[in-house]
Amino acid sequence: MTVTSTARTWAVDEETATTVTALLRLAPQGLKVAYNAAAGEFAQTVRGLRGSDGVHVRREGHNARYDAMAALGLHRLDEATQREVLAGNTAADLAELISSRARAITDPGAIALAAWARAEICGVYDAALFRRLSRLLRTTPSLATVDVSWMVSAAAAAAPLGDTAEVMHHGADLLMAHCGNHGIFPHRLPAADQPRWRAHIGCFADQVYPIQALTRAGLTMGQPLWIDAASRTAQQICRLQGDHGQWWWHYDVRNGSVVEGYPVYSVHQHAMAPMALLELREAGGSDHTAEIQLGVRWLETHPEVVEELVSPRWGVVWRKVGRREPPKATRAVQAVATTARAGAKVPGVDRMFPAANVDHECRPYELGWLLYAWQPTAAVTPASRVNADE
Secondary structure, three states: OOOOEEEEEEHOOOOHHHHHHHHHHHHHHHHHHHOOOOEEOOOOOOEEEOOEEEEEEEEEEEHHHHHHHHHHHOOOOHHHHHHHHHHOOOHHHHHHHHHEEEEEOOHHHHHHHHHHHHHEEEEEEEEHHHHHHHHHHHHOOOOEHHHHHHHHHHHHOOOOOOOOOOHHHHHHHHHHHOOOOOOOOOOOEOHOOOOOOOEEEEHHHHHHHHHHHHHHHHHHHHHHHHHHHHHHHHHHHHHHHOOOOOEEEEEEEEOOEEEEEEOEEHHHHHHHHHHHHHHHHHHHOOOOOHHHHHHHHHHHHHHOOOOEEEEEEEEEEOEEEEEEOOOOOHHHHHHHEEEEOOOOOOOOHHHHOEEEEEEEEOOOOHHHHHHHOOOOOOOOOOHEEEEEEE
């Protein structure tokens, strides 16, 4: 399996480009492992396991969101590679199947990603899905920040194909209305829908996807204020980046500080941060190339653990480096501590729960976003730009 030689690595230094190129060559292999050809879908995760006959990997579960993300990434590759990964099918075939399945699901994020994938990959404006997105934005009391962001990005992708202005404006306005004074977004919009101890916190994904969405919407609708807002969020997370390039996990909406740094997720380092920050730079927003490079470099340096995170054997990047702790215990403790006072820290956490564990799983969306972030934008065939109103 191959990737094209026109990857986006021109934007970074030689060391980063070398690392990214190696990852791009690895990604199709990992996606092939994660793909369930019989079901025509990707697994929720590929997990590394020890057994009596040695180490092996196993597909587990399914996630409709990951199907669309993987399809968007695979669409950036040549057709032969797509067919090799997808057991003879193309990313367009998968996108059509995803959009068909989306009619029977209620997950707002999965619906948005299905509409995005069908528009960008197939050149089809899916009117039925966009009507559902519009209704969700108008009638749902509280939506996840990432879901709203994907709705906006879907609307931007489909804007040349059909009328997505309502979804784009409503979604972008909702994001703009709930961005904190320091550029940090909460986990839900509005945040008041969450328990008090959680309402002031937004995770890394809650920052990256709005950066991407507001950048794309700003370009599409000629709204520089939206791009300025994306730049403000980008500047804050870059200001807080770890010394070794770590993109931290949880932030405080009130003062823009880090609530809890770990786990550090590999996908944030090699895919999600580069995806959003490169798009922002290319749109005329703030330039964070140095932070992108430092973040990618963490995959090689990762001072927290000795074990390597990239596994060419399986074609995966192991999911994260986290603390030795009961599940999400430190996050909960730090969240409660900061409820009463922004910036408060529970002493001794790093000593009691060191960041020393590698999570031996890889989710297909991670490899999909890796391809999407670094490969060139795929062109839509004009003849395929039709209005679908099933």
